[in-house]
Amino acid sequence: MRAFGFARDVLRSDAAGAHRVTYTELFFDLVFVFAVTQVSHVLLHEQSALSLLHAVMLAMVVWWVWMFTTWASSWLDPERGAVRALFVVLMLLGLLLASAIPEAFGDRAVLFAVSLVAMQLSRSVFTFFAFSREHPDHAANFVRIIVWHAVSGALWIAGAFLPDQARLAVWLVALAIDYIGPRLRFWTPGMGGSPLASWNVSGAHMSERVSLFLIIALGESIVVTGAAFSTAPLDAVHLGAFLAAFAGTVLLWLLYFSHVQQRGSEYLEGARERGMIAQTAYTYIPLLLVLGIVLSAVADGLVLQRPVGASPPWTTGLLCGSAIVYLVGLLLFRRATGMRWSLTVAIGALALGVLWPLGSLLPTSVVTWTVNAVLAAVVVAEQLLNRRRAAT
Numbered sequence: 001m002r003a004f005g006f007a008r009d010v011l012r013s014d015a016a017g018a019h020r021v022t023y024t025e026l027f028f029d030l031v032f033v034f035a036v037t038q039v040s041h042v043l044l045h046e047q048s049a050l051s052l053l054h055a056v057m058l059a060m061v062v063w064w065v066w067m068f069t070t071w072a073s074s075w076l077d078p079e080r081g082a083v084r085a086l087f088v089v090l091m092l093l094g095l096l097l098a099s100a101i102p103e104a105f106g107d108r109a110v111l112f113a114v115s116l117v118a119m120q121l122s123r124s125v126f127t128f129f130a131f132s133r134e135h136p137d138h139a140a141n142f143v144r145i146i147v148w149h150a151v152s153g154a155l156w157i158a159g160a161f162l163p164d165q166a167r168l169a170v171w172l173v174a175l176a177i178d179y180i181g182p183r184l185r186f187w188t189p190g191m192g193g194s195p196l197a198s199w200n201v202s203g204a205h206m207s208e209r210v211s212l213f214l215i216i217a218l219g220e221s222i223v224v225t226g227a228a229f230s231t232a233p234l235d236a237v238h239l240g241a242f243l244a245a246f247a248g249t250v251l252l253w254l255l256y257f258s259h260v261q262q263r264g265s266e267y268l269e270g271a272r273e274r275g276m277i278a279q280t281a282y283t284y285i286p287l288l289l290v291l292g293i294v295l296s297a298v299a300d301g302l303v304l305q306r307p308v309g310a311s312p313p314w315t316t317g318l319l320c321g322s323a324i325v326y327l328v329g330l331l332l333f334r335r336a337t338g339m340r341w342s343l344t345v346a347i348g349a350l351a352l353g354v355l356w357p358l359g360s361l362l363p364t365s366v367v368t369w370t371v372n373a374v375l376a377a378v379v380v381a382e383q384l385l386n387r388r389r390a391a392t
Helices: 023-045 049-075 080-103 110-132 138-161 163-183 203-230 234-258 260-270 275-283 287-307 313-336 343-360 364-391
Strands: none
Touching: 023 049, 023 080, 023 203, 023 364, 049 080, 049 110, 049 203, 049 287, 080 110, 080 260, 110 203, 138 163, 138 343, 203 234, 203 260, 203 275, 203 287, 234 260, 234 313, 234 364, 260 313, 260 343, 275 287, 275 313, 275 343, 287 313, 313 343, 313 364, 343 364
């Protein structure tokens, strides 16, 4: 494969500090600030089971495109001109993808699908050429990835031309192929699966990138809260809903960033074989955290629209369900990064499950603050347990 490689090396070196997150990557992330906003607005504008399914699917697509780019940027050097050019192209395609999200299952289905497939294939083809000259085993891995992208891509594009119900079914299959691929190590006829050695990445880089995406998602919660409050009546009821939404965002931030983020990063960085850990703990599981944050942002927006009266079942479901999804993601992340199962996190999720069916009988403000109280109890309990472990 050496004949296919770039003439100049575009890979990161192994020197200390070479795997830091670069400004090019942060610039690239700006597109995903917009994309996350677009996803949350899908559910803000229409509350139904179908719109929820659409929003979850779109969030999964946004996360997967970003995550594949993060894996590639763990090896590619964004300070090289060719890699910067790649990121600019990916940004343009990502902006087209994000702009199509509100009508992805409607008039802009073709734009959405073509942008998605172009992002996946262009990045993987570029990385194949980057590895070909010096790392043929890694290049072979990206041949497998390109094959999987081509198969799912054909379904994404074909589905864009189908009627609504058929499109949804085909796109669900395409999304399943995208998500199953890494777990099967991109097994390809005639080539087999990728060796785990070809998945070795910088633990610090991967951890920091995922943490930054969670910050992007939390930022969407702030945007939704601020935007809804800016047009709401300035009274005690709406101010209380605003404070509850802000407190909820802070609690979600504390649950991950107080202790779990650092300990997870250290575990991945110290592991001998980082590939499977990075795949499980930093590729699949964080999707639950992202979904929890995005759904929580939608719930906050709905509460600010109607903060008085009994909590509608839809709002109650989003308030409790988003927090449960986040806590389950947190529980799985802890275990995947070598930490113990957390009884306090599990109890918090169960408590929210009990609150869910009762929420429709309670005022919206009570449900909101009760969810916050459960999350706060988990934060305090985890803090006390960490102090006790540190003292022993």
